Amino acid sequence: MSHEHQYLQLDRQIVGDIYTSREAMDNLTILCDDFGSRFAGTPEERKAAKFIQDTFVRYGLKNVHLEEYPYAGWSRGEATLELVEPVQKSIPCISLPYCPADETTAELISAGHGSPREYERIGGQMEGKIVMALSASPPDLGRWVHRKEKYERAVLGGAKVFVFVSEHPGVGPETGSLQNDSIAPIPGISICKEDGAYLLRLAERHGTVQLHVRTTDINEARTSWNVIGDLPGVESPDEMVIVGCHYDGHDISQGAHDPASGMVSVIEASRALSRYASRILKRTVRFIAFGTEEIGLTGAFRYVADHRDELDRIRFMFNMDASGGEGRKGIGLHRWEKLEPFFKEAAIDMAAEIPIGQKLNSYSDHFPFVLKGVPSGDMSDPEAPPHGRGFGHTAYDTLEKVELENLRKASAVGARLALRIANADEFPAKRRADKAVQEVIESDPGLEGYRVSLELERLKREAI
Template sequence: MSPKNPYLQIDQQIVGDIYTSREVMDNLTVLCDDFGSRFAGTPDERRAADFICETFDRYGLKDARLESYAYAGWSRGAATLEIIEPIQRSLHCISLPYCPTGDTTAELISAGYGSPAEYEDLGDQMQGRIVMAGSASPPDLGRWVHRKEKYERSVLGGASAFIFISESPGVGPETGSLQNDRPAPIPGVSICKEDGEFLTRLMERKGTVKLHLHTTDINEPRTSWNVVADLPGKENPDEMVILGCHYDGHDISQGAVDPASGMVLVIEAARVLASYAGEQLKRTVRFLGFGTEEIG
């Protein structure tokens, strides 16, 4: 027989409140509609951090505050990708975070799925060329191959630029960082699945394909903020349970699922614990909203 839950009444109150309250949806709406993507380095990132901090304070948490830190900032500039041989055509592309400003004209080469074996097979052929790889992981490798791994293998192979092809039809280019907290050494952009398949067919049918890639992105030092607030424990306040999520999104969408849905769950947990269990916590519960996760 399972032991009786000594906190059953509180649990029932918390669950009932969550299921009948609009707070979590209201907070999600504010984060997405009022502050957009909350991309690192934008005014909306700071406004979102202030909102989260003010909400923690309004819900009764203690010492709600912003903690600043320096990071390698990046701003998206216009990017253009043109086929110049064997035909002339412009393709839509977007720079990937930490892409540098650059101007590259080179022959295109494909790394397929971007598996270690495919890169090994290319070898010296990557030198000076624009390397293209799909975002999907190799189906028979048995592990995920991250975008950054594909990019780094291209850099190590001597590529002049990198093109990342979305694996999802009908949704346009993907985004995601090329580096962790530093400018990337060569330009990297993303294109949609359909344009990636077109380039693959063009190479198969016509042989040599030459591209011109131009990027205008800005890399510069910046400051971001983590949001911190506590529900102090009554018996062992120096021992902590930490609950957190990042609040920044990528700049091409509102980031409602990743990360805003997670951030508002952290905020909601703070609300109901403060309301129903704030005086009964043995250990401190610290709530965190992290900045700059998406940019890397």
């Protein structure tokens, strides 16, 4: 059958170009070394948005523009953690995005790995205390427990402060936002693995540990930008495939792996498709560099709100967040069983070994699309066991750890899949109705943390 080889010539051009070019690494170098963290509210964030815009134009994309939106900004202030009892000592710490300015002295209590069961066990004792949890996921739970879920369970338990402890030795404290696009109800700080272990030993030997925590962060309204560029479809330009990644990193880091390795892979996919496929794409492929993901997926939430009339016409949203690191470049579908045969066939067609499965979480830019029922997936290995962030979200997420070979893999897979999604005559998924979205929210094991967020939101509303 001729079908299997429909894109063979095109694939050879796309893959051949990507694998004989350094463009992805050159762009990564500019994003990381020239624009640093690109953290929300920094001048470098704005410069990065402009750079991505200019690059899209240079690669021949159409309709290239920035879309501006307001969001709740946050700037790091100095944070201090003082041991008061049984000894007096300062422990280095950082506050986490959306931490309020505050000052508290209270007793420490450990929530272990921060699993639902561990929180249940200390349920009655959290009130008024400083609750500490490791960033590691509970070994026996079978799913990753995100920082935000641990923080919110502490808030729900009546904690006064949350202390997040890195699971990885030698990388210092791990950052990450406490809330989405809003000031957090209680302070949250982060310390390194070694100091967390020290505090636990003290608590074991002495019974009680008293801590004094002071935070001085600034929370104020700001503006950010999504960057958009299109390769318009020649047959049905109103229908589209979205390929995206965020460009903002955390302020303590270059964010080279998360997100920039994914961002430059999206940009590289746009370059290859523009060069070889722009005249044959049946539907539009829209590339989006999302803003302010790290502090609440704000750019993506804004996008779905501002483009609500177009959501029915999105065939698929493919999130390539941090996709240029190690590991297999597969597809984690967001509860779209009907799409598995389509992608399996695409993998055969591409002669590629692409793991395909169902895996959903609420912690990256696909999620606002999931909530609106848009078919979506992310570039990941759905068969990989739950794992921590490694050097991710620390000061050590730096450029030299990213390999050009992995950028090439991600870019080539992204470009070839986008081509196939845009050009398939039939695509076996349609936007979900609200009721079906609700069923996914209520039942998906990967959305446990989101259900905790909904509970906290409900309590906040009742308190007003």
